[in-house]
Each structure stands twice: as C-alpha cells, then as structure tokens.
Amino acid sequence: RITLGEKDPAKVKLGSGDRTKEVDYASPNRGTRVRVYGRVHRERKQAQVLFVTLRDGFGYMQCVFTGPLAKTYDALTLTRETSMMIMGEMWEVPAGAHAPDNRELHADYFEIIGKAPGGEEAITNKVQAKGDAQTLLDMRHLVLRGETASSVMFVRDAVEHAFNTAYHDLHYVKVSPPALVQTQVEGGSTLFSLPYYGEPAYLTQSSQLYLETAIPFAGNVYCIEKSFRAEKSLTRRHLSEYTHVEAELDFITFDDLLTHLESLICTVLDLVFANPRIAAMLKELNPSFTLPSRPFKRLRYADAIDWLNEHEILNEDVEPEGSPPRAFEFGDDIAEAAERKMTDIIGVPILLTHFPAPIKSFYMPRDAEDDRVTESVDLLMPGVGEIVGGSMRMYKYEELMAAYKREDMDPAPYYWYTDMRKYGGSPHGGYGLGLERFLAWLCGLHTVREACLYPRYMGRCKP
Numbered sequence: 001r002i003t004l005g006e007k008d009p010a011k012v013k014l015g016s017g018d019r020t021k022e023v024d025y026a027s028p029n030r031g032t033r034v035r036v037y038g039r040v041h042r043e044r045k046q047a048q049v050l051f052v053t054l055r056d057g058f059g060y061m062q063c064v065f066t067g068p069l070a071k072t073y074d075a076l077t078l079t080r081e082t083s084m085m086i087m088g089e090m091w092e093v094p095a096g097a098h099a100p101d102n103r104e105l106h107a108d109y110f111e112i113i114g115k116a117p118g119g120e121e122a123i124t125n126k127v128q129a130k131g132d133a134q135t136l137l138d139m140r141h142l143v144l145r146g147e148t149a150s151s152v153m154f155v156r157d158a159v160e161h162a163f164n165t166a167y168h169d170l171h172y173v174k175v176s177p178p179a180l181v182q183t184q185v186e187g188g189s190t191l192f193s194l195p196y197y198g199e200p201a202y203l204t205q206s207s208q209l210y211l212e213t214a215i216p217f218a219g220n221v222y223c224i225e226k227s228f229r230a231e232k233s234l235t236r237r238h239l240s241e242y243t244h245v246e247a248e249l250d251f252i253t254f255d256d257l258l259t260h261l262e263s264l265i266c267t268v269l270d271l272v273f274a275n276p277r278i279a280a281m282l283k284e285l286n287p288s289f290t291l292p293s294r295p296f297k298r299l300r301y302a303d304a305i306d307w308l309n310e311h312e313i314l315n316e317d318v319e320p321e322g323s324p325p326r327a328f329e330f331g332d333d334i335a336e337a338a339e340r341k342m343t344d345i346i347g348v349p350i351l352l353t354h355f356p357a358p359i360k361s362f363y364m365p366r367d368a369e370d371d372r373v374t375e376s377v378d379l380l381m382p383g384v385g386e387i388v389g390g391s392m393r394m395y396k397y398e399e400l401m402a403a404y405k406r407e408d409m410d411p412a413p414y415y416w417y418t419d420m421r422k423y424g425g426s427p428h429g430g431y432g433l434g435l436e437r438f439l440a441w442l443c444g445l446h447t448v449r450e451a452c453l454y455p456r457y458m459g460r461c462k463p
C-alpha cells in the first residue's frame with residue numbers, strides 16, 4: 001500500500017447528499033483531499049486504471065485508482081460489495097466522461113475493511129434476475145443493495161416523513177395504538193389470532209377504533225402503524241402485514257373528510273417532490289407519473305355501478321363461487337379486477353363514495369338522504385385501485401348498539417369504543433391509507449411487495 005499526501009483528511013459522505021437539510025456532505029471542493037467509507041457498488045478494471053463506484057447510502061462516488069495503486073493485490077482482486085476506506089483528491093470528471101455528481105475521487109490510499117466473495121459466491125451470482133421472483137425475495141437482503149430496490153426504500157422513507165410533516169403542520173397528534181388486540185375492525189375472516197397468556201387475541205387489522213378513543217383528549221389524531229390481515233389470496237396489492245397511515249378528524253362533515261383527503265395527498269406529494277434526491281429517484285422509477293390535479297373526481301357508488309355496466313365490465317365475483325360473470329347490480333362489492341379496470345380507464349384519482357351499508361363495516365353511519373348507503377369513501381388510484389378506505393363514524397350511542405346487534409357482534413369487548421359515544425360523542429370520521437399501495441402508485445410498482453423492506457404475504461414470512 002502507498003500513502004501519499006495528507007495523513008488524515010476530512011471524512012465525507014458520498015453523493016450530493018440532501019438526506020439532511022442541515023449538512024451538505026455533498027460537495028467537497030474539487031481539489032480537496034477526502035476520506036470516504038462505503039461498499040463497492042460496481043468496479044471496472046482497465047489495463048492501467050481501476051474504476052470503483054463506492055456506495056454509502058448517502059450516494060455514490062466514482063473512485064479512480066491509477067499507477068501502482070491499481071496494481072496492488074487488493075485492487076486487482078477487488079470484488080463487489082467489499083467495504084473499504086479510500087483517501088484521495090476530488091477531481092472534475094473529464095469532458096465526455098460520466099460519473100455521479102460529475103466528479104471523481106482520485107485515490108492515493110485505500111484499506112479493505114470487509115472483503116466480499118467473488119466467483120460462485122459473488123453477489124452478482126446471488127441476485128442475478130433469473131426471472132424467478134421467489135429467489136429474488138429469498139435474496140431480498142442482497143437485492144436491497146441494488147439501485148432500484150433501494151431507491152424505493154428511500155422514497156418510502158421520504159413519504160413517511162412527509163405524512164408526519166403534513167399532519168404536524170395541521171397540528172394532528174400522533175399516537176401509537178396497540179398491535180395486540182381483542183376486537184376486530186374489518187371482519188373476522190382476515191384476523192390473525194394468537195394465544196395471549198391463556199386468552200384469545202389478534203394482530204390488529206386497523207388502529208381506527210383506538211384512534212377514535214384518542215379524539216376526546218387530543219382532537220385530530222393520526223398514527224402510522226402496522227396492520228395485519230390474514231389475506232388468503234395472492235394479489236398484486238395484498239400483504240399480510242402492511243403499514244397503515246390512519247387519521248381521525250373531530251367535529252367534521254363527510255364533505256370535510258373528502259376535502260381533507262385530497263389536500264393531504266397533494267401536500268404529501270409536494271413535500272416528497274421538494275426533495276431533489278427523491279424527485280430524481282422518482283423520475284427514474286416512474287417517469288410518466290403526473291401530480292394529480294384538484295379537485296379529485298368524485299363518484300358515487302351507484303353511479304360507478306352504472307358506469308361499469310355502460311362499459312360492459314362484468315362482475316366476476318358472483319356468489320356462489322364459480323357462478324358465471326354477470327352485469328353489476330346495486331349492492332355488489334366492486335372487486336379488485338373491476339375496480340382496477342374502471343380506475344385505469346378513468347385515469348385519474350377517484351373518490352368513490354356512498355357504498356351500500358351491507359358491504360361496509362359496522363361503524364359506518366347512513367347517508368341522511370339515502371338510507372341504503374353509508375357516508376363512506378375509497379380513494380382509487382390508476383394502476384393500483386383502492387389506496388384509502390374511510391368513512392364517518394357512528395357517534396350516537398343507540399345507533400352503535402343497534403349496529404352491533406345487526407352484525408351479531410357481542411358489544412362487551414367493545415365497551416371502551418362504545419364509551420366514546422357515552423361520554424360526549426361527536427361527529428367524526430377518518431380513514432386508513434395503505435402506505436405500500438400509495439408507494440406502488442407513486443413509484444409505478446407492479447406489486448406492493450416491492451414497497452416493503454421484507455414483504456409478508458400468504459406463504460412468505462422470510463427472510
């Protein structure tokens with residue numbers, strides 16, 4: 001090894017680094033000596049020169065090894081994913097050449113920190129897309145090091161941050177409801193149950209009921225927590241464990257709820273795109289994405305049924321199972337396939353409202369003008385379909401008691417939820433947004449699985 005020049009130059013991060021606004025790791029001046037740490041993202045050996053793209057999570061940097069340094073044993077045997085320290089001087093990239101952020105580090109010293117294997121065991125052999133999605137999921141821990149998979153994770157981080165910022169700017173209070181519960185929210189069929197010190201318990205399907213109980217002390221509230229669904233089908237948009245962005249708004253009308261949703265989505269998108277690093281990633285991931293314009297299209301369920309029939313989209317989910325497809329009728333659930341077709345044809349976000357009571361949850365109040373339907377809303381996005389489900393909530397004691405009865409639910413375990421109506425009920429409403437579905441829409445992903453660090457769905461609980 002050869003050491004040239006200054007002994008211990010400043011340690012800098014790679015890339016143009018706007019991960020924090022306060023620190024600009026980004027731009028060591030050209031000509032400055034720096035010390036960088038990272039992993040070998042790519043390496044290219046030429047006769048006299050070794051090019052290394054180093055990665056540290058903040059970004060990438062092209063590092064150039066020339067002369068005797070390029071001939072050292074460690075340089076000649078350098079493998080992808082090896083972690084290392086490099087010292088050298090920042091240079092401008094010669095005209096016609098390309099490098100991240102248009103600069104390169106001319107190395108004069110380096111140390112190998114953790115050598116990665118080459119040959120059979122090389123990372124490229126482990127994660128090469130062999131067209132087999134399952135292998136790639138088994139190797140997810142290595143796949144995540146790639147540019148596409150990791151940029152989805154960076155966008156995810158930015159989106160979650162943007163939701164927190166948007167809510168805090170609105171003075172919503174964040175709370176953290178429990179994941180282990182003894183009540184259901186969205187029907188018994190998708191409950192994961194587990195033994196809990198000799199009592200039955202479930203993994204929560206939604207934090208909604210708990211969020212509602214926080215309203216009386218906190219006013220408007222939100223949470224970003226995991227929800228769990230024992231979904232027994234494999235689709236592009238169903239997970240067993242997903243991140244649920246949920247909020248409850250106090251003293252509102254149904255129309256207020258719709259307006260809030262629209263405004264929240266647009267604020268979050270503005271915040272996300274205001275980050276240049278994330279905006280650049282989104283341009284790569286989903287070049288055709290366009291920001292939705294406001295107001296969002298509003299469509300009542302009954303009109304959607306007419307629209308489906310006018311467009312000859314059939315209901316393929318007819319009971320009993322195996323029945324032939326038929327035209328939609330009022331009261332039918334609009335299942336994933338039909339919903340997606342409709343959303344893709346309409347091509348803009350849709351606030352689909354006023355679903356019939358029998359196909360919706362027990363807590364949803366009826367519409368004052370049409371007793372058949374509820375004050376409920378789904379937000380549908382092209383390419384994905386439903387990303388949000390929400391509604392007003394029953395807030396009168398007798399109304400809720402009647403709903404338990406109608407649904408054949410024992411009110412006893414829900415005493416804490418019912419008490420919200422007993423001790424000062426208020427007209428309130430809320431919603432849940434599936435973060436992975438939002439990301440699938442924003443990043444143009446084929447499935448919500450790609451939006452998870454480690455997806456969980458029927459048949460997969462590893463790594």
Ligand code: 4AD
Pocket residue numbers: 185186205206207208229231237238239240242244246247386387388389390391430431432433434435436437448
């Ligand atoms: O429509 P859902 O079932 O509504 C509720 O859970 C309400 N209690 C939420 C509330 O009002 N606080 O689910 C809400 C959203 C869906 O629109 C979807 O985006 C997401 O949660 N979601 C799923 N995402 C991935 N995998 C699944 N299995 C999901 N189930 C629901």
